[in-house]
Amino acid sequence: MLELGKYEGAILSSWGVTIALLAALVFVTWRRSVAVKRALETAEKRASDNG
Amino acid sequence: MSLWEFANPVKFMALSGKVLPWVIALAVLTLVPGMVWGFFFTPEAVNFGNSVKIIYIHVPSAMMAINIWAMMLVTSLIWIVRRHHVSVRAAKAAALIGVTMTVIALITGAIWGEPMWGTYWAWDPRLTSFLILFLFYLGYMALWAAIEDPDTAADLTSVLCIVGSVFALLSRYAVNFWNQGLHQGASLSVDKEEHVADVYYLPLLLCIAGFVLLFVALVLIRTRTELRLVRLHRLEIRERMKDA
Amino acid sequence: MIALLIRDMRLAMRAGGGFGLGLAFFLIVSTLVPFGVGPEAAILSRIAPGILWVGALLACLLSLDRIFQLDFEDGSLDLLATAPIPMEGTVAIKALAHWLVTGLPLTLAAPAFGALMNLQSPGHFWIFVTLLIGTPALSMIGAFGAALTVGLKRGGLLLSLLVLPLYIPTLIFGAEAATRGTAGLSALTPLLMMAGITAGSIALLPFAAAAALRINLR
Numbered sequence: 018m019l020e021l022g023k024y025e026g027a028i029l030s031s032w033g034v035t036i037a038l039l040a041a042l043v044f045v046t047w048r049r050s051v052a053v054k055r056a057l058e059t060a061e062k063r064a065s066d067n068g
Numbered sequence: 069m070s071l072w073e074f075a076n077p078v079k080f081m082a083l084s085g086k087v088l089p090w091v092i093a094l095a096v097l098t099l100v101p102g103m104v105w106g107f108f109f110t111p112e113a114v115n116f117g118n119s120v121k122i123i124y125i126h127v128p129s130a131m132m133a134i135n136i137w138a139m140m141l142v143t144s145l146i147w148i149v150r151r152h153h154v155s156v157r158a159a160k161a162a163a164l165i166g167v168t169m170t171v172i173a174l175i176t177g178a179i180w181g182e183p184m185w186g187t188y189w190a191w192d193p194r195l196t197s198f199l200i201l202f203l204f205y206l207g208y209m210a211l212w213a214a215i216e217d218p219d220t221a222a223d224l225t226s227v228l229c230i231v232g233s234v235f236a237l238l239s240r241y242a243v244n245f246w247n248q249g250l251h252q253g254a255s256l257s258v259d260k261e262e263h264v265a266d267v268y269y270l271p272l273l274l275c276i277a278g279f280v281l282l283f284v285a286l287v288l289i290r291t292r293t294e295l296r297l298v299r300l301h302r303l304e305i306r307e308r309m310k311d312a
Numbered sequence: 313m314i315a316l317l318i319r320d321m322r323l324a325m326r327a328g329g330g331f332g333l334g335l336a337f338f339l340i341v342s343t344l345v346p347f348g349v350g351p352e353a354a355i356l357s358r359i360a361p362g363i364l365w366v367g368a369l370l371a372c373l374l375s376l377d378r379i380f381q382l383d384f385e386d387g388s389l390d391l392l393a394t395a396p397i398p399m400e401g402t403v404a405i406k407a408l409a410h411w412l413v414t415g416l417p418l419t420l421a422a423p424a425f426g427a428l429m430n431l432q433s434p435g436h437f438w439i440f441v442t443l444l445i446g447t448p449a450l451s452m453i454g455a456f457g458a459a460l461t462v463g464l465k466r467g468g469l470l471l472s473l474l475v476l477p478l479y480i481p482t483l484i485f486g487a488e489a490a491t492r493g494t495a496g497l498s499a500l501t502p503l504l505m506m507a508g509i510t511a512g513s514i515a516l517l518p519f520a521a522a523a524a525l526r527i528n529l530r
Contacts, residue, residue, distance in 0.1 A: 024119040027183050031176040032107065035125040039282070042168045046286050050293045057296045060303045067310070203477040211460065214470050223527040224460050228474065231456065231520050238481040238509065245502070246484045 077295050080154045084288050091285045099278025105271040122180045124272055128279035130173035133201060136166035136283065140208075141233045144226035153298065154291065156222040159229065160212055161290030165283055167205040174198055196243045204232050218298055313397055313405055320409035323382070334371040334414045335421055341367035342425040353430045360429035361490035364439050367425075368418045369450060369479055375414055376454040377471050379406050380462040380525070389462075393529055399522035404514070407448075407455035407521075415447030431494070438493030442503065446486040449510040452517050453478045459521040463528040482509050 106124030140159040147156035177195065178188040189195065211228055215221035345363050346356055383389040392402050422443050423436035431439065457475035461467030485506035493499035 024121075024183055027119055027179050028121050031122050031179040032125060034175050034179075035129070035172050038168055038172055042165065042286065045164075046289050046293075050289050053293045053296045053300065057300045057303075060300055060307075064303050064307065067307075200477060200480055207474045207477055210470055210473050214461070214464055214467070220463070220527055220530070224524055227520055227524050227527070228460060231517070232478070235453075235478045235481060239477075239484070242481040242484040242505070245505070246488055 077153055077298075081292060081295060084292060088285065088288050088292075091281060091288060095278060095281035095285045098274055098281055102271055102274030102278045106275055110267060110271060119180060119183055120268060122176055123268065124275045126173060126176040126180060127272060128276045129169045129176065130198070131276060132279050132283055133166060133169040133173050133198065136162050136169060137201065137204070137233070137236070140166065140229055144229040147222060147226050148230070153222075154295065156226060157294035157298070158287060158291045160222075160225070161287050161294050162283075163205060163209050163212070164290070165286050167202065167209065169279075169283075170198060170202045170205060174202065191247050193240075193244045193247060196247070197240050200239045200243070201236060204236050208232065218301055313401060316392075316397070316402065317405050317409055320406055321413060334374055335417050337374055338367050338371040338418055338421065339425060341370065342428050346429065357430040357432050357435075360426055360431040361435060361439055361442075361494050362487045363429060364422050364426060364431075365442070365446075365483060365487040365490060368415075368422060368443055368447065369483055371418055372414055372447065372450045372454060373472055373475060375410065376458050376475065377461070377468045379410050379455050379458040381458070381467070384462045384528075389525070390529060393526070399525055400518040403455055403459065403521040403525065404452075404518045407452045407518075410455065411448050411451035415443075415451050419443040419447055434496060435490070435494035438490045438499065442486045442490045442493070442499075442506065445503070445507050445510055446482055449482045449506075449513045450479060452510075452513040453482070456517045456521040456524065459524040459528070462525065482506060485509065 103124060107121055110121060112118050112120065140162050143155040143159040143162075146152055147159070174195070177198075181190065181195075182188050208225060208228060211225050212221055215224060342364065345359075345367075349355060349359070380389060383392065393399060395402075397405075419440060422439050423431075426436055426439055454475055457471050457478065460474060461471045464470065485502040489499040489502035489506060492502065
């Protein structure tokens, strides 16, 4: 493991916050994309069933 | 064949579906090595010690925060002038990414500021401008969330984005005037290459490229989601009309 | 147009709010601040111009949602939209009415309220001048925000969120000019900048606000 010295806290916390926020953003984007895709598919199906 | 063909949502969906996996792959291939390089394999800087490692996330996120707003301004203008649905949905899709970038820039800046300047927050022009930018993002997103009809929301948020841009720019100058220069700006700036030696500059470039590609990938996914939502909304209205 | 101005002002006064409410709010803010920061005269007189500016700005914000809301609900806004006056003119007149009912009284009262915060002698003049030049911009920017949110059920809170960031440049230059003037320094640069913002807002924002209104009336 590399030595971060006296700035260890600052470096780790800022990297941690960044990675956590980016991961949350990716997760939210992905989940919503899947949910909307599914909702649209069912709606399209219903629409075509009803003519 | 013109650029405007991709303003057609169907064409956009087809093309973006094909491109998306490549963009995601590229984003991962630049962002991960860039961050690993920056984090593990860079030396200490003379003035900053190891804290210089924060630059690899602070600078890219700060750049993205501003550039995403600029992109939203352009797409909003395109919507107002040419009424292309893809354009305004992309602006909406970008807003959340932009606000995340602004928050990352603010938080990493605060954490970095503590050991460097002995304070988490100073009312320095750059910090203040970013806080103001954050408020503008919030207002823009709140307006999108508040209006039900998608086309009305698109129009009104575009007007807000254009007027907001003017006032955001004014704020930038006002803030500069209000409290000048205790920021050691040059050391943080990528424009002034001479201040950043190659050992730091190359991984930083890779990280910036990674952030840009990540943004492109995310904005594509989110724009696709928004376009699907519009379609869903239309279908629901049609169904309700049939029931009535 | 003048008829519209008179009508708007009469309505604003009859609603009981208008003059009274904004001023009372401003007075309360000016009273609360010394409780918050302590009664030392030196501190108070230093922060007085800034506090008066923020107080006036918030008091201005209070009545913004009424610029278009009532007319939108009872349908008179639709009538105004089809009237021979251009929409931009309607917006400008309504902003002017808002300023006459809110901004102008605040401007006149501010030097007096300054006494509560130990405002020193050139300060009364400067706070009056800066507010006189700055508050029209606040009303105009507010009218734009009100036009954006007019169709919404609970637009009040959203309106504040949209309008307050837009107020930042005006506030910065206005408070800076007032502070410098009070301290006896040259206040010309921020004063001119603020006047520029006011002139620009009055010239351009009616178009943006009218566009937003047309979208909402669609």
